[in-house]
Amino acid sequence: MKVIAFDTFGTVADWYTGVSHVLAQTFPQIDSSQLARDWRRTYGPVLAEVEAGDREWTMLDDLHRETLERLLRERYDVCATPAQLDVAVHAWHVLPGWPDSSSGLHRLKAKYTICALSNGNVALLNEMAKASDLPWDFVGGSDLWRRYKPASEVYLGLARLMQVHPSEVLMVATHVSDLAAARSFGLRTAYVERPSEWGPEPKDEAPNPADDFHVRGIDELATQLGC
Amino acid sequence: MKVIAFDTFGTVADWYTGVSHVLAQTFPQIDSSQLARDWRRTYGPVLAEVEAGDREWTMLDDLHRETLERLLRERYDVCATPAQLDVAVHAWHVLPGWPDSSSGLHRLKAKYTICALSNGNVALLNEMAKASDLPWDFVGGSDLWRRYKPASEVYLGLARLMQVHPSEVLMVATHVSDLAAARSFGLRTAYVERPSEWGPEPKDEAPNPADDFHVRGIDELATQLGC
Incomplete structure (x- = not known):
């Protein structure tokens, strides 16, 4: 070896600690623990879509941004600003x-x-x-x-x-x-x-x-x- | 920046110190300082051949091996063994x-x-x-x-x-x-x-x-x- x-x-x-911490600061009105876990659950399916050839290869940041925006809108009834999405997506970098x-x-x-x-x-x-x-x-x-x-x-x-x-x-x-x-x-x-x-x-x-x-x-x- | x-x-x-040292041990009969410099002079031209599309993309180890073998044969009248070539090519790794x-x-x-x-x-x-x-x-x-x-x-x-x-x-x-x-x-x-x-x-x-x-x-x- x-x-x-x-x-x-x-x-x-x-990821749970890092992401839920940033989400709590960015969206104080939302249960950040639940949101972090909900967001992470979108990860497997969206990567699988790319791998299945249903969409072009896309960088993880862009997938993270898209899945969070949709999740907030559809399940939490929150319309996130581009700046909020930037901050949340960046949480995965650090x-x-x-x-x-x-x-x-x-x-x-x-x-x-x-x-x-x-x-x-x-x-x-x-x-x-x-x-x-x-x-x-x-x-x-x-x-x-x-x-x-x-x-x-x-x-x-x-x-x-x-x-x-x-x-x-x-x-x-x-x-x-x-x-x-x-x-x-x-x-x-x-x-x-x-x-x-x-x-x-x-x-x-x-x-x-x-x-x-x-x-x-x-x-x-x-x-x-x-x- | x-x-x-x-x-x-x-x-x-x-490269000069590293390569000439290994060449001196591997080919004691040859002026290793001259051989190291001669070998390095083949580097630019052979990479340019690859970039010109005259040959398929080839890893540097393989190019190093080929250029040294030819140089020894044509200019130094030495037929290197595969083991000698391995040792000399590896000098560039360390x-x-x-x-x-x-x-x-x-x-x-x-x-x-x-x-x-x-x-x-x-x-x-x-x-x-x-x-x-x-x-x-x-x-x-x-x-x-x-x-x-x-x-x-x-x-x-x-x-x-x-x-x-x-x-x-x-x-x-x-x-x-x-x-x-x-x-x-x-x-x-x-x-x-x-x-x-x-x-x-x-x-x-x-x-x-x-x-x-x-x-x-x-x-x-x-x-x-x-x-």
Whole structure:
């Protein structure tokens, strides 16, 4: 194993805390905890629309903006201003890392090549890395491939750029679908528990025993890998 | 100015010292200083062949291997083994940084997004970064675009990934041709003196007064930029 690829939203960064905090400031009249979770639920379906070819490849910021605007209008009866949408969409660029993320990545970096492998784009991921001290060797943003996970091009594209066999890449995520896709393309997998990913809402995930590693955080992954 | 893009071979890394050292060990019967310079002289022409469309896009390692094999055979009357060629080609992956490179990049990283923008590929540049502590925010390798500098796609491709206007990118190089191309596409430019780039051979470069900065090293660039 030479390369470790990390999902970011939820796995490395705490989207619920970062996004609900900004939503509370931007839309004080709304239950920001509920809105953050509702917004996040639009993410999978809209990315799937793009991957199904129902619409052109579109950057995540634009998808986030469109889904939030519609959600506010249709479910919360709120007409957001462009400036409010800008602020909310930007929250995803500066999500806080989980407490173990930065220290765990620093430890892993000494022995492995560590990469973000995310549906965020390169500039978003760079901004998050600088804000939360995530010392990526390489930032694998979706705009490199103009594809979203779980497309094979993303996982295999990273292996190709790193000049390694897919089995030399460990995919790390807190989402079983991401890991199932990675495994189907020949990568190894590590499941990270993030029980508070959805804030007050219990997480509905059943990890697959086929994962090579199962850890509570990135520091624990570093320990299990002898870093 | 938000993003600083660095040429690597010659600008950040000392190819002459790294390559001639490995060549001296691999081909002890040959003047390694001369061979390193002869080999480097094949670089521009073979990349230009690719960019002219005379041959398919080919990774730098493969071009390096082919040019060294031919040079040894035709000019030095030496038939290199595959293992010897492997070792020599790999020298470019672990070139030493100039003494000011790592410290200067660490200073600049605190205020700017710093990127490699090189004709080397991503895996090569990652290996060099780990060997010489080059703390890139993003590794802009030629395989991202399957184009070589001075193609516009490389310079403008980086600006697009970073979501900045080309004029918000500063291109840093010790080669006037690289800077001339960057300037023609709207980037700002910084010339770095590297008088011993070619070892004992004087460097034949006349910097263009149109450069925004002219420095003796990356530490000096950090000082001029207030980092």
